[in-house]
Amino acid sequence: MNLTDEGSIIERCKKGDREAFASIVQQYMKPAYYVALGYVGRPDDALDLSQDAFVNAFRHIKRFDSSRKFFPWFYSILKNLCMNHIARTRRRQESSIDQMAEEGPVPIPVETVDPEQNALRRDLEARVGQALQRLRPRDREIIILQHFQDYSYQEIADLLGIPIGTVMSRLYGARQAMRRELERLGVK
Amino acid sequence: MPEDIYKPLLMGYLDSELTAIEVLRMEQHLEQCPECRRELEEFRKLKEVTQNMRVVTPDARSWEEYWSHVYNRLERTIGWIFMSIGAILVTSYGVYSLVAKFLLRSDIPLVVRLGIVALVVGFCTLLISVLRERIFMARMDKYERIKR
Numbered sequence: 001m002n003l004t005d006e007g008s009i010i011e012r013c014k015k016g017d018r019e020a021f022a023s024i025v026q027q028y029m030k031p032a033y034y035v036a037l038g039y040v041g042r043p044d045d046a047l048d049l050s051q052d053a054f055v056n057a058f059r060h061i062k063r064f065d066s067s068r069k070f071f072p073w074f075y076s077i078l079k080n081l082c083m084n085h086i087a088r089t090r091r092r093q094e095s096s097i098d099q100m101a102e103e104g105p106v107p108i109p110v111e112t113v114d115p116e117q118n119a120l121r122r123d124l125e126a127r128v129g130q131a132l133q134r135l136r137p138r139d140r141e142i143i144i145l146q147h148f149q150d151y152s153y154q155e156i157a158d159l160l161g162i163p164i165g166t167v168m169s170r171l172y173g174a175r176q177a178m179r180r181e182l183e184r185l186g187v188k
Numbered sequence: 189m190p191e192d193i194y195k196p197l198l199m200g201y202l203d204s205e206l207t208a209i210e211v212l213r214m215e216q217h218l219e220q221c222p223e224c225r226r227e228l229e230e231f232r233k234l235k236e237v238t239q240n241m242r243v244v245t246p247d248a249r250s251w252e253e254y255w256s257h258v259y260n261r262l263e264r265t266i267g268w269i270f271m272s273i274g275a276i277l278v279t280s281y282g283v284y285s286l287v288a289k290f291l292l293r294s295d296i297p298l299v300v301r302l303g304i305v306a307l308v309v310g311f312c313t314l315l316i317s318v319l320r321e322r323i324f325m326a327r328m329d330k331y332e333r334i335k336r
Contacts, residue, residue, distance in 0.1 A: 147235075
């Protein structure tokens with residue numbers, strides 16, 4: 001969808017056209033899910049939050065300048081929702097100290113696109129999932145988009161509304177952190 | 189170019205995202221910089237480890253139903269707005285009627301009027317408390333405390 005097409009669809013959304021908004025949702029639901037997963041780490045929560053973000057976006061669509069790309073604006077709504085969710089979850093965990101002490105953070109589920117699975121590979125997937133979970137949300141987000149979902153630098157730059165140079169420098173920092181976490185988990 | 193500029197460019201080189209000129213510059217730099225060569229090698233290993241790995245994505249049905257979930261939530265939001273307006277109007281009328289019909293009437297003993305006020309305030313406090321607890325419980329994972 002180019003910027004002109006998107007702009008005219010957004011104009012229809014501003015008039016309350018929900019079918020037009022459905023096409024925006026179809027276009028961006030997957031990146032929205034991956035970004036949310038990067039922040040919150042749990043697939044169910046990521047799906048839920050990404051849907052809530054679309055609802056909020058539709059409610060405030062009149063404030064959006066349709067000459068600009070939709071996703072970077074939507075991204076700020078989604079990011080706020082995710083940060084609020086993280087703060088709420090942290091408060092809840094702090095109120096049940098016993099549970100927090102017994103359980104570590106839940107690893108992000110990772111799978112290999114390869115029918116020939118073995119125990120070694122599954123163990124590696126589990127460690128990679130743990131390493132991912134230990135990253136800062138900001139690092140996890142870019143690692144998931146580039147490393148695990150094969151988005152190009154241009155696509156990431158468009159989605160997050162940042163220059164390609166920033167994509168590269170963020171990726172550099174995130175990969176360094178990922179390498180450190182994997183080493184800590186015994187993956188060399 | 190200063191050394192720091194090459195660090196992020198290493199990513200573009202590793203992922204084949206650089207232009208032909210940038211690739212040439214990067215290769216020239218790599219020939220004379222053992223530090224960047226070592227880092228590149230380590231990042232290559234990281235790429236190999238995670239090769240063909242994907243974060244688990246929701247199944248096809250979840251994607252098919254995605255829009256309908258968003259739509260339902262949109263509809264519910266409108267429902268909540270109308271319900272809230274209705275509740276405010278009805279409650280305001282109730283409060284007005286209570287004040288006009290009972291509390292300002294001098295033929296009803298003061299103790300009865302105070303009793304009515306206490307009854308209404310107590311009922312509303314309990315109702316709000318129970319509702320808040322229910323909403324909080326509904327948002328929580330019911331099986332969170334169960335060890336798997």
